């Protein structure tokens with residue numbers, strides 16, 4: 001008897017709960033039923049001159065290397081600070097990286113190749129932007145310069161061919177706008193979610209929410225050692241690339 005009563009109550013409760021789901025899913029008949037008013041998105045204003053969003057962290061504004069260190073030995077950056085608000089790779093002084101670590105970000109960075117660099121293949125103004133110190137978005141001058149397409153400008157190095165080559169002319173400024181979500185790992189260090197990356201090159205979509213397979217290795221397959229927040233790194237390719245950067249800012253997502 002007790003069992004019958006309990007089952008009966010359970011059935012009534014399940015019926016009631018199904019009814020409420022059915023009610024919630026009923027087609028709205030009035031405009032306000034599908035309006036959401038809270039929470040309000042935060043207000044972000046964009047500077048009319050610099051175009052930098054109000055909540056961005058400026059990593060390089062042309063005046064100093066305060067936000068950066070040498071990746072070689074964590075000492076002062078030895079790259080060249082130019083009068084025009086840019087910096088240039090100082091050959092063989094090593095990569096540079098942000099002092100601060102980042103997770104999910106929106107990154108704006110401008111770069112240009114050098115007309116004086118007459119190399120070919122991977123040696124024509126090669127640099128790169130490494131998200132979390134390990135995932136490279138390739139910087140390369142591919143104007144009149146063939147290379148393997150998964151290593152060309154805008155590639156996720158040796159992993160993802162860009163959807164287009166949207167390069168500026170040699171010596172003109174390029175813009176990368178990057179949206180990056182970091183990978184996730186479980187407590188045993190196994191990857192449970194891949195990092196994703198979207199890249200706009202001069203406003204053209206060249207990487208569309210690509211799932212990064214692991215580290216962007218020069219030789220070998222991608223690796224997936226667990227990691228947390230990490231710096232943004234800029235590459236000194238070591239072959240007199242003369243690549244310059246300017247106007248670097250980031251928004252944490």
Ligand code: MG
Nearest residue numbers: 126127128139
């Ligand atoms: Mg590179």
